[in-house]
Amino acid sequence: MLQKLRDKTSGWIATVILGLLIVPFAFFGMESYMSQQVDNYAARIAQPPSWWKSAPQVWPVSYLWTFHDIDSQVYRERLEMVRMNMREQQGENFDPKAFESVENKRRILDALIDEQLMKLAAERDGIVISDAEVRESIRKFPDFQVDGAFNADRYQLLLASQNPPMSPRDFEARIRDSLKNELIPSGIARSAFVTDAELDRLMRLLGEHRDVGFVALPPVAPDAGEVTAAQIDAWYQAHKSEYRKPExxxxxxxxxxxxxxxxxAVDEAALHKRYQEQIGKYSSTEKRDVAHILVTVAANASDADKKAAEAKAKKLAAEAKAPDADFAALARANSDDAGSKAGGGSLGLIAKGGMPGAFDDTAFAMQAGEVRGPVKTDFGWHIIKVNTVQAAVQRPFExxxxxxxxxxxxxxxxxxxxxxxxxxxxxxxxxxxxxxxxxxxxxxxxxxxxxxxxxxxxxxASDQKVLRVAFSxxxxxxxTASDPIELGPERTVLVRVIEHEAEKALPLAQVRDAVVAAIRADRQRKAAEAAADALVKAAKAKGLAAAAQEAGLAVADLNDITRGMPVPSPQAAQAFFNEPRPQAGQASVNKVLAGGQYVVFAVRAVRDADIGQVTPQERDTLRKQMSAAHGMQAQNAFIRAARAKYTIKVAEDRL
Structure with a gap:
């Protein structure tokens, strides 16, 4: 039998078959047959090879494509971060159901996709951000500033306080990536401009005045008609997504x-020991209110200049020591210290060790009101005056x-x-x-x-950290038990999921009453809309006043209204100004649903704003706003164009 097997596998046919089997192993390796890959992406961005832009995404050509995945965990982290921010911003107005909608989740994922696309665009175009640009960007962060200036100590402290702590190198790398990815879209946004003609047209529209008549239709009677089983089943099948039990x-x-x-319990010995260990905390060192007059001497000054400076310092010292001398006036007139000169040479309260050696030693050897000098330091010659002495104080143990x-x-x-x-x-x-x-x-x-x-x-369960862990x-x-979750200072909790129910559709029997109520509400809405449509049709034929009179309704007139006036309601006012202008003396008639009530209206006249009354400042402000809006549109167009260069696949079941 073995000889027959050898004969069967040694011919040219067997060689061809063996060659065909080698191909997939050569391309993809034995591991692709021995292991199973589980995809865990929320979105996948696929890109054809640069040398074959039209390459089809089919096997085996698809192996030439490049894939950039947005991991489900990354998406979940962004989702929870947005949820936490919105909850903090909106407070009691936060709507959890609206946040969990597919549209909102897709919006958040789209933002992640756009960020990845901008990163790919930056890499494709070889964008490089210099160290100077990174430093300048960091220096502008308000959180890193003290009194309007960048503070290195605060910068280090805030980075170290992050969870987990972040090193300056890591933060700078993050800023560099952010600047690189934003360079193209932000540059496009800043390049937008607005012409004078566009500006004039917008000002005429924004300042437009309109004369409008409207009729507020009364609510229709609640629907009490019969709802058949077939109608109930049809509604339920068409609106199944609305009748689900959340996870x-x-x-x-x-x-x-x-x-x-x-x-x-704390004993006296421990208290006394603690007191001695922290004696400095309960003691204030001696401080002195000091003023000085500085005569600077450059380190590379000539001997003649040094002698001249010393002579000037001695002359000023003699004048300052005179009984009737005005030390502050002398400092303002002669001191070379720009920082203290305007204040009469005052350095404020200083503690021992706070000034250069010779200056410090002299100041703390003087009496209040005494003047000494000149004293030589690396800065030059100083004439020193001690105004007051604030003695050291130590708080007693008790x-x-x-x-x-x-x-x-x-x-x-x-x-x-x-x-x-x-x-x-x-x-x-x-x-x-x-x-x-x-x-x-x-x-x-x-x-x-x-x-x-x-x-x-x-x-x-109201804590965001617990929610993130519970649904991980x-x-x-x-x-299994979680890692410790810090709820607050000295408050920690360990949690474990003991029961989990996935999101599921609710059976019709359980939501039957809700379905019946929805059907009747829909009938009532349609009846209200039909009444409004009938009045609109009549108003177009014979005018709003005549149509309203026949229906037993009253017309309210609003003359010379402008945009932004919330009358009779913001939604109605917006509809009044969205309606096209009346043509050939014929009022423009339409309807709007405002606050659950239909309003039928007729725009009788429209008048443009007088742009000659607009100030240059108002024009400049509007131009900047329009440029920003146009820039955002151009930026979004760039992102849409970038999307067209890739194949984007969204895993809807992982959102």
Whole structure:
């Protein structure tokens, strides 16, 4: 049998078959047959090779394409960040249902796609950002400024306070990438301009006056007609997406609250030791209110210049030491110190060690009101006057005992809190599939939440950090305890998902009443719209006044109204100005739904604004606004054009 197998596999046919089998292994490797790849992208941007722009995205040519994925986790992080920002900005007006809509989620993903496209465009065009541009951008950050100027210490402190901490190099790399990706679109936006003709036309439109008559239609009677089973089923099938139960989770959790952790008793010895360790905190050093007159001497000055400066300093010192001398006036007239000259030479209160050696030694050897000098430092010659002496003060132990006790108790409580949190984490990691053993071991209560959605719930479920963890893929799939989540200072919680229900359609039997109510509301809406359409048709034929009179309705007139006047409502006013101008003396008639009520209106006359009354400042402001709007349109057009160069695939099921 083995000989027959050898004979069958040694001919030219077998060679051809073997060659065909080698091809896929040569292109794609054995690993593609031995492993399974699971895609986890929210969006995939595909780009054909630069040398074959029209390459089809079909196997095996698709392997020549370049793919740039936006990971689902990156999308989720952006989604939660936007959710948190909107919740903070809108407060009670935040609408969780609207935020979870497909349209809103797609809008957030589109922003991520656009950012990736701009990054690809910058790389394609070889854009490079210099170190100087990065530094200048960072220096303009208001958060890094003190009194309007960049402060390096504040810069380092704010970066270190991030979670996780960020090094200056990492932050600068992020700024560099941001500047590189924004350079082309922002340059396009800034290049926009507006002509005088465009500006004049817009001003005439914005300042336009209109005469309008309108009729507010009364609400139609509630629909009480029969709703058949067929109608109910048809409505439900057409609106299934509106009758869904949102995704929910239920948690068990163990919380460590530092305020409930008892602090250890503090004895007198510990208090006295703490007092001695922090004696400097409760003591103020001696300070002196000092003024000076400076005669500068350059380091490379000639001997003659040095002698002249010394002679001038001695002369000024003699004048300053005179009984009737006005030291401040002498400083304003003669001092070379630009910083203190205008203030009469005042340096304010200084502490020991705050000035150059010889100056410092002299100032702290003088009496109040005394003048000495000249004193030589690296800056030149100084004539020094001590105005007042502020003696050192030390607060006694009894005065600060309560502060010391509070500090020690807080430190003790903090150590106990950290120790308890560490023990809880260790215990939870030993039995990650349940928090009950860890809670019992440490004497902490095991608590549970009611089921809640991604919009949040009561208690800890209202915290954004808890929501991010609770709905993370790891927590939903593994059912294990989370890492510690910091809810606030000395308040930490560990959570575990004990129940998860995916989003699902609600059965018709459960939402039948809601469907019937929706059908009747739709009938009522259509009846109201039909009444408005009938009045519009009659008004176009015989005029609004006659049509309204026949219907037993009253017409209200608004004359000489301008844009932005919210009468009779903002929606109605906007419709009045969106309506085309009347032609050949014929009023322009239409309807608008405003505040749940239909309004039928007729625009009788339109008058342009008198642009001769517009000031140059108003023209300049409007020109800048129009240029910004045109620039944004051009920027969006550039992004749309960039999108056309790629194939973008969105994983709708992962949004």
């Amino acid at each position: 929910t989770v239920r948690l068990e959790y163990v919380e460590v609250d530092g305020s409930a952790v008892p602090a250890a 005065d600060v005992r309560a502060e010391l006790e509070k500090e020690l108790q807080e430190g003790s409580r903090e150590r106990a809190f950290n120790e308890l949190t560490g023990k809880l984490v260790d215990a939870a990691y030993r039995t990650p599939t349940s928090l009950e053993p860890a809670a019992k071991a440490l004497g902490l209560p095991l608590q549970t939440t009611p089921a809640f959605t991604r919009a949040g719930g009561p208690g800890i 893929e790891t927590m939903l799939q593994d059912g």
